Amino acid sequence: MQEKDSKYIRCPYCESVNIDDKEVLYCRNCKNRISGKKELNLHIAWAMLITAMIFYVIANIYPILVISKLGVTSQNTIIGGAIALWEEGSYPISLIIFIASVFVPLLKFVLILYILTNYKKTQKGSKKIDQAKLYHITEIIGPWSMIDVFVVAILATVVHMTSVNITAGIGATAFVLMVFFTMLSAMSIDIRLMKEGNNGD
Amino acid sequence: MRQNLSLLKKWRSRTVSSKLFALSYSKGVYLNEDLDDLIICSHCHTLHKKIVLPHKKIAKCSACGHKLYSNVEDTFQKAVAFSITAFILFIVANLFPIIKVYITGTENDLTIPAMIITLFNEGFYVVGTIVLVVIVVAPLIVLSSYLMLGLLTYFKIFKGFSKYLISFLVVSKNWAMVDIFFVSILVALVKLFGYARITFGVSSIALLLFVIIDVAFLKSIKPIELWTYFNRVYDARKR
Numbered sequence: 001m002q003e004k005d006s007k008y009i010r011c012p013y014c015e016s017v018n019i020d021d022k023e024v025l026y027c028r029n030c031k032n033r034i035s036g037k038k039e040l041n042l043h044i045a046w047a048m049l050i051t052a053m054i055f056y057v058i059a060n061i062y063p064i065l066v067i068s069k070l071g072v073t074s075q076n077t078i079i080g081g082a083i084a085l086w087e088e089g090s091y092p093i094s095l096i097i098f099i100a101s102v103f104v105p106l107l108k109f110v111l112i113l114y115i116l117t118n119y120k121k122t123q124k125g126s127k128k129i130d131q132a133k134l135y136h137i138t139e140i141i142g143p144w145s146m147i148d149v150f151v152v153a154i155l156a157t158v159v160h161m162t163s164v165n166i167t168a169g170i171g172a173t174a175f176v177l178m179v180f181f182t183m184l185s186a187m188s189i190d191i192r193l194m195k196e197g198n199n200g201d
Numbered sequence: 202m203r204q205n206l207s208l209l210k211k212w213r214s215r216t217v218s219s220k221l222f223a224l225s226y227s228k229g230v231y232l233n234e235d236l237d238d239l240i241i242c243s244h245c246h247t248l249h250k251k252i253v254l255p256h257k258k259i260a261k262c263s264a265c266g267h268k269l270y271s272n273v274e275d276t277f278q279k280a281v282a283f284s285i286t287a288f289i290l291f292i293v294a295n296l297f298p299i300i301k302v303y304i305t306g307t308e309n310d311l312t313i314p315a316m317i318i319t320l321f322n323e324g325f326y327v328v329g330t331i332v333l334v335v336i337v338v339a340p341l342i343v344l345s346s347y348l349m350l351g352l353l354t355y356f357k358i359f360k361g362f363s364k365y366l367i368s369f370l371v372v373s374k375n376w377a378m379v380d381i382f383f384v385s386i387l388v389a390l391v392k393l394f395g396y397a398r399i400t401f402g403v404s405s406i407a408l409l410l411f412v413i414i415d416v417a418f419l420k421s422i423k424p425i426e427l428w429t430y431f432n433r434v435y436d437a438r439k440r
Binding site: 096136148 | 241302320367372
């Protein structure tokens with residue numbers, strides 16, 4: 001019963017329905033590649049994810065914001081900045097920063113990891129999961145972690161005087177690269193992996 | 202009025218003895234024309250059969266309620282009109298200051314080009330490039346592809362190029378993050394609130410309107426709507 005359903009695949013570029021009969025499949029309507037070789041796609045997604053994780057660690061260790069006030073420089077990490085805001089009493093903003101730049105990337109890592117690891121499980125036919133929905137969530141929440149980088153860029157532009165000066169730190173570069181690679185990792189997940197997850201009960 | 206169409210039937214192979222495919226399977230040849238009547242939900246991968254929609258109606262997935270497609274011709278005209286508006290707003294938003302900040306007697310303006318130039322001057326080339334791509338280049342690509350598509354489909358020329366343009370549009374839509382930039386302006390304002398006097402510039406309104414158009418309309422267009430319009434326009438030329 002389920003086999004018939006899995007014979008059709010959706011082209012991510014033009015949403016036309018294609019018959020899933022070849023390993024390397026090109027869309028019949030727009031001629032874009034829907035799906036490449038399975039193993040290769042998995043490897044690319046893993047590589048991007050691991051790179052992103054390394055950058056995430058770097059982004060949290062190094063300062064994202066360097067404030068020099070009358071010759072005294074203080075360096076803020078992401079978590080440090082969120083805590084400072086919390087202590088000042090602006091709880092909602094502190095929560096936004098914390099959720100967007102600490103929690104969302106972690107959530108995204110976990111979701112992609114879940115999709116990538118459970119793909120092999122479902123091939124053996126042990127567990128039913130709804131990977132398409134998880135993937136959709138990662139697609140929506142992913143870009144929102146850019147908030148922190150934008151805030152740093154805005155502050156660095158606006159606060160630029162001899163007495164007080166704000167510049168970006170090494171953490172900002174690492175953070176941007178982290179967001180970039182997580183997005184690439186999510187994009188390189190083969191649409192077929194999720195489909196097979198759906199039908200693997 | 203947007204209505205959830207109950208007419209839209211679930212096209213699962215379990216429940217429906219698929220008449221369309223019975224013939225094709227037996228001969229081992231698939232008919233592409235039959236596949237054009239089907240659509241898969243982008244959210245839950247459920248297979249549906251398409252129906253012709255009346256004006257201003259939206260088709261939704263029977264399993265998860267996600268939007269499948271809406272009446273096509275109308276959508277595309279609106280997309281072109283809105284992208285002309287958004288284009289003007291975007292130019293205004295880039296030229297004039299978004300906010301003005303006064304700290305200890307000095308005034309600093311925030312404009313998008315100034316922000317990127319500051320990042321490059323300080324040596325943050327990677328951050329600068331990605332910020333440039335994400336809030337200037339990608340939105341411009343989306344807008345100009347809509348405008349180009351409007352022109353090309355109006356004159357019905359360069360079929361191959363407009364095909365390429367639609368796929369390009371679908372990909373670059375993911376990288377446009379002006380809405381997130383707008384939220385981060387608000388966050389930055391709160392951070393500055395105690396230390397500085399802040400006034401809003403001209404382009405804060407332009408940016409707000411741009412974000413509203415972008416989120417409410419340009420990003421919510423499904424690729425299928427563009428493709429159906431595209432196929433209808435260029436097929437009409439053949440006859």
